[in-house]
Amino acid sequence: MAGKTINLKIKVWRQAGPESKGEFETYDAKNISVDASFLEMLDVVNNQLERHDKEPVAFDHDCREGICGMCGAVVNGVAHGPQTATTLCQLHMRKFKDGDTITIEPWRAKGFPIVKDLVVDRSAFDRIIQAGGFVSVRTGQAPDAHAIPVPKKAADEAMDAAACIGCGACVAACPNASASLFTAAKITQLAKLPQGHPERKTRVIAMVQQMDKEGFGSCSKHYECEAACPKEIKVSNITNMNREYMKAMLSPDV
Amino acid sequence: MLESHIPSGPIADKWSKHKFEMKLVNPANKRKYNIIVVGTGLAGASAAASLSEMGYRVQNFCIQDSPRRAHSIAAQGGINAAKNYQNDGDSVHRLFYDTVKGGDYRSREANVHRLAEVSVNIIDQCVAQGVPFAREYGGYLANRSFGGAQVSRTFYARGQTGQQLLLGAYSALMKEVARKNVQLFTRREMLDLIVVDNRAVGIVCRNLVSGKIETHTADAVILATGGYGNVYYLSTNAMACNVTAAWRAHRRGAFFANPCYTQIHPTCIPVHGDYQSKLTLMSESLRNDGRIWVPRSKGDKRSPEEIPESDRLYYLEEKYPSFGNLVPRDVASRNAKEWCDKGHGVGATGMAVYLDFRDAIDRDGRDVIDGKYGNLFQMYERITDDDPFKLPMMMYPAVHYTMGGLWVDYNLMSNLPGLHVLGEANFSDHGANRLGASALMQGLADGYFVIPCTIGDFLAKAGPSKVKEGHAAVRAAEKEAQERIDRLVHSKGSRAVDDFHRELGKIMWDKCGMARNAAGLKEALQEIPRLRQEFWEDVNVTGSPGTFNQVLERAGRVADFLEYGELMCRDALERDESCGGHFREEHQTEDGEALRNDDKFCHVAAWEFTGETTAPVLHQEPLTYENVKLTQRSYK
Amino acid sequence: MSASMSLSSRLTTTVAKELVVAVSGLALTGFVCMHLAGNLLILIGPEAFNAYAEKMQEFGPLLWVARAGLLAVFLAHVGTAISLARANRAARKSRYDQHNYVGRRSPATRLMLLTGLMVLMFAIFHVLDFSVFGHREGPRSIVEGMNGGASLGLWGVVYSSFGNPLRALFYIAAVSCVGLHLSHALSSVLVTLGVLFDKGTDRAELIAKAIGAAVALGFASLPAYVLVRTYLIGVAG
Numbered sequence A: 001m002a003g004k005t006i007n008l009k010i011k012v013w014r015q016a017g018p019e020s021k022g023e024f025e026t027y028d029a030k031n032i033s034v035d036a037s038f039l040e041m042l043d044v045v046n047n048q049l050e051r052h053d054k055e056p057v058a059f060d061h062d063c064r065e066g067i068c069g070m071c072g073a074v075v076n077g078v079a080h081g082p083q084t085a086t087t088l089c090q091l092h093m094r095k096f097k098d099g100d101t102i103t104i105e106p107w108r109a110k111g112f113p114i115v116k117d118l119v120v121d122r123s124a125f126d127r128i129i130q131a132g133g134f135v136s137v138r139t140g141q142a143p144d145a146h147a148i149p150v151p152k153k154a155a156d157e158a159m160d161a162a163a164c165i166g167c168g169a170c171v172a173a174c175p176n177a178s179a180s181l182f183t184a185a186k187i188t189q190l191a192k193l194p195q196g197h198p199e200r201k202t203r204v205i206a207m208v209q210q211m212d213k214e215g216f217g218s219c220s221k222h223y224e225c226e227a228a229c230p231k232e233i234k235v236s237n238i239t240n241m242n243r244e245y246m247k248a249m250l251s252p253d254v
Numbered sequence B: 001m002l003e004s005h006i007p008s009g010p011i012a013d014k015w016s017k018h019k020f021e022m023k024l025v026n027p028a029n030k031r032k033y034n035i036i037v038v039g040t041g042l043a044g045a046s047a048a049a050s051l052s053e054m055g056y057r058v059q060n061f062c063i064q065d066s067p068r069r070a071h072s073i074a075a076q077g078g079i080n081a082a083k084n085y086q087n088d089g090d091s092v093h094r095l096f097y098d099t100v101k102g103g104d105y106r107s108r109e110a111n112v113h114r115l116a117e118v119s120v121n122i123i124d125q126c127v128a129q130g131v132p133f134a135r136e137y138g139g140y141l142a143n144r145s146f147g148g149a150q151v152s153r154t155f156y157a158r159g160q161t162g163q164q165l166l167l168g169a170y171s172a173l174m175k176e177v178a179r180k181n182v183q184l185f186t187r188r189e190m191l192d193l194i195v196v197d198n199r200a201v202g203i204v205c206r207n208l209v210s211g212k213i214e215t216h217t218a219d220a221v222i223l224a225t226g227g228y229g230n231v232y233y234l235s236t237n238a239m240a241c242n243v244t245a246a247w248r249a250h251r252r253g254a255f256f257a258n259p260c261y262t263q264i265h266p267t268c269i270p271v272h273g274d275y276q277s278k279l280t281l282m283s284e285s286l287r288n289d290g291r292i293w294v295p296r297s298k299g300d301k302r303s304p305e306e307i308p309e310s311d312r313l314y315y316l317e318e319k320y321p322s323f324g325n326l327v328p329r330d331v332a333s334r335n336a337k338e339w340c341d342k343g344h345g346v347g348a349t350g351m352a353v354y355l356d357f358r359d360a361i362d363r364d365g366r367d368v369i370d371g372k373y374g375n376l377f378q379m380y381e382r383i384t385d386d387d388p389f390k391l392p393m394m395m396y397p398a399v400h401y402t403m404g405g406l407w408v409d410y411n412l413m414s415n416l417p418g419l420h421v422l423g424e425a426n427f428s429d430h431g432a433n434r435l436g437a438s439a440l441m442q443g444l445a446d447g448y449f450v451i452p453c454t455i456g457d458f459l460a461k462a463g464p465s466k467v468k469e470g471h472a473a474v475r476a477a478e479k480e481a482q483e484r485i486d487r488l489v490h491s492k493g494s495r496a497v498d499d500f501h502r503e504l505g506k507i508m509w510d511k512c513g514m515a516r517n518a519a520g521l522k523e524a525l526q527e528i529p530r531l532r533q534e535f536w537e538d539v540n541v542t543g544s545p546g547t548f549n550q551v552l553e554r555a556g557r558v559a560d561f562l563e564y565g566e567l568m569c570r571d572a573l574e575r576d577e578s579c580g581g582h583f584r585e586e587h588q589t590e591d592g593e594a595l596r597n598d599d600k601f602c603h604v605a606a607w608e609f610t611g612e613t614t615a616p617v618l619h620q621e622p623l624t625y626e627n628v629k630l631t632q633r634s635y636k
Numbered sequence C: 001m002s003a004s005m006s007l008s009s010r011l012t013t014t015v016a017k018e019l020v021v022a023v024s025g026l027a028l029t030g031f032v033c034m035h036l037a038g039n040l041l042i043l044i045g046p047e048a049f050n051a052y053a054e055k056m057q058e059f060g061p062l063l064w065v066a067r068a069g070l071l072a073v074f075l076a077h078v079g080t081a082i083s084l085a086r087a088n089r090a091a092r093k094s095r096y097d098q099h100n101y102v103g104r105r106s107p108a109t110r111l112m113l114l115t116g117l118m119v120l121m122f123a124i125f126h127v128l129d130f131s132v133f134g135h136r137e138g139p140r141s142i143v144e145g146m147n148g149g150a151s152l153g154l155w156g157v158v159y160s161s162f163g164n165p166l167r168a169l170f171y172i173a174a175v176s177c178v179g180l181h182l183s184h185a186l187s188s189v190l191v192t193l194g195v196l197f198d199k200g201t202d203r204a205e206l207i208a209k210a211i212g213a214a215v216a217l218g219f220a221s222l223p224a225y226v227l228v229r230t231y232l233i234g235v236a237g
Ligand SMILES: Cc1cc2nc3c(=O)[nH]c(=O)nc-3n(C[C@H](O)[C@H](O)[C@H](O)COP(=O)(O)OP(=O)(O)OC[C@H]3O[C@@H](n4cnc5c(N)ncnc54)[C@H](O)[C@@H]3O)c2cc1C
Pocket: B038, B039, B040, B041, B042, B043, B044, B061, B062, B063, B064, B067, B069, B070, B071, B072, B073, B074, B075, B076, B077, B078, B079, B161, B162, B188, B189, B190, B191, B224, B225, B226, B227, B236, B237, B238, B241, B242, B244, B245, B281, B400, B401, B422, B423, B424, B425, B436, B437, B438, B439, B440, B441, B443
């Protein structure tokens, strides 16, 4: 790990609150170590701003290891920036060149109102899960874990879908700001497992309805969500959601 | 004064006996009770969901924008349970025994036994929720082994066990929110506890979006606010992890137990620059297949693949033939430090050891190793730009977990009636060192299975609280919180918040870190108050309090760390022995292992806050061991 | 939450609408393919094509039923597609300064609404042109220098239309839009209908493109044939 550093300009979206008008501002990011993460680069810029008594750029972050789903911004037109399968906090500055200007924007979607600068309100995702992204089992009701064997393939596929971190990059990247990938991943996880079967029909209907209600668009199969997803969740989940939906749509026992 | 309320009787019967003896709240009356749960990690989410299912009305708070982002999400390796699905001799008693021993005989036997008992129910519950644990081809659950145990009892979901368990608890919570029985308050930070007539009856918090100070009252308050590892600035904890909730409760009368117990995790990516904001843990499970070594000769600067077998020192395997690389964390960490201090460390800073997969890859093939650890390898490569398939990983210990926490009795209630503490925020089950895969177990045990039983006993006996929003004590607490914020914002000094945090972290790491001694601790006890004073005089908090203001959020947390760090050092100085993660250099065996002093320190140190200018008072809860014999831990 | 399980609410979600677009789109694709097959008879000659056209007439009232059905399907497709497109636009109120697409998104994908609207306009014109105003025995059915100046029926109408290079080019542009539309639609529809999974995506996209191209080329071959015959070979040849 060499001590190499680069100088950059960042053009970043500043917006004081949900109703305010936002605009871009450009700042220098000097002597940034190439081993720093993207968020650490923002920390450096923010420290500078603080030193000049300016308000630092607000951005969401927490775990900084790519799992909490808190971070995220559109960097040079790409959700979570240029490295595939990588959250913003795991993107490192070695992916940029000295002298680059980096444009940083918040997720933009009707379903994700801007809170401040790069921070958006993703509570719509919670409400989609509230609509049915669970198994209705109360604490204490469960049978022994080995009572129902689950084929390894089904468990693995459920895990693939369950890897979603709920960051919202799929919505941000989708030309329709669709939340289909997020919604479908949860539906798929629970549809793959026997534990999810009793409620699978009402689940898919209710979650899709909620997704619509939150103002997200529909899936036109642009595959941009899959390309942006830091956890490589596949569009196949959407295929699966549609299949579940068809089974439920006309079913008399919903 | 410290009454632990441990039920009498044989250890294996205590919990069932206690469950029978506790008073119950009648089903129809439950909905009359309001319970505040602060935190939505494994402990908080599982508690909030379970209590709501039972009929209590719950208000649930978290700092993040969604409950699903609590720090529990980051746990990688797995969760223990005494299922004995591997038929390798595991049992509730063995898990109990391993945990007490792993904790270096500084935990409460009764609590640990209950933990081991309910561990099996946790797995059942999670599977029923749709948690996609790893499975074998037959469709049954897979297990791996973890440090400090010789059986395979760890359940896992790839390298994302915490995520999957939390999403399970979160989904249960969302189900209850949908029923409108849990009221969710996200982006709220608890700033104070409201205590009236020696009963916790509410909290003060800041709405992080609007900046408004809010008060909430209830019949009981549950804190599940996680650990305080970020007192070190650099740790594997998420950025928002804080001691604020626990510390404020402490200042209102709750005792803080064993604050000096911190766990340093042996396998983390080494520090590489001063811009660095956090350290990244590499799961302990890597030690199942990775071999730890340093060059045999000091200052060997050859690249690792050029160092022949004979020049490699596999120090854990040599020193601990029976546990090898799978010794508990405190032991592994200390040995890494020892070899680096002796000059055998590798990497640019010399503060790293190798974790090498070469032999495992030769033995099992690249695909098998990729299947087991692929995502961890990827994560490592993303951060360091080195490919662990080609070069060994470089690792160094980092602060990871905090065994200390608010003191609780067997019912998980603090000494302040009405205040319950769960998960990493309490001190209860891990003694002086936590075994891998046991924090997830404890968080979920507390939330799913313990508190739902024990809180009923409190409520049934104490009845509803009569304190309402307009109560003078509520208004007073609100005013105090507001004044503190105003003070922070108005100090308009010259130094950034992070500057102070970094400086505090350095003091803590150097003097109250992996190894401690009386002289260093005494210095720290001088330095921290000085730094704290400087903070209040010279901190620069930009922006206004009435808005979304992340600098202000951090400032408040750092202010509390600056008070808390002092208590940690005080406790570390007071505990004049070595045990588990608390290693006092003055007390070690010839082999450099922690040397306990059971005659003088076989107790829980619970500190009482007495005021800002007066010293805290130490209370001791003696620990008695009736089922496990105290011995010098040996992993040889 | 407040999910409604009534049939009507199940049939009006975006996913249900996608299903309407998919099923109607497939029906339209079926029609387009049959239409193409019939039209290719033009290349064989007036007898073959006119006989086919006559045959169609024999269905009488049934033909009108079919036409009404087709119109309904078409309207369902267009109406639902436009309603989705509007909702999708509304889902992103503020636009990105920069939005780079890094996935599989091809121009055909991006232009679905546009190619669809082009097809719509063309379809209206086309129906009016050939069915309403294209009297089979009228003056347009006579091709100069062919059949001794006698009517060539519908074949003649088509032939003389395509003799006009502007019309021919317009037609070619329109069928290219159909081809482009299908080149995305036919793989997309497999996701909508829940049958296309990860591994098949590359192949499905390839096949969709091939079908799209075949349909476009098939239709375009007709004006091309007329133009080549008119301007390069000469009518009689
Ligand atoms: C990188 C990493 C890997 C780990 N791997 C494992 C593992 O493999 N196995 C294992 O057993 N353990 C592991 N652990 C430890 C384990 O993850 C934690 O101890 C455990 O998840 C803590 O859970 P918790 O519910 O107590 O707290 P957390 O999950 O930390 O939740 C705290 C909650 O409290 C809220 N909160 C905190 N302060 C406030 C406040 N002031 N106001 C309002 N809300 C507040 C937060 O928003 C959050 O919702 C790991 C830890 C780390 C750091």
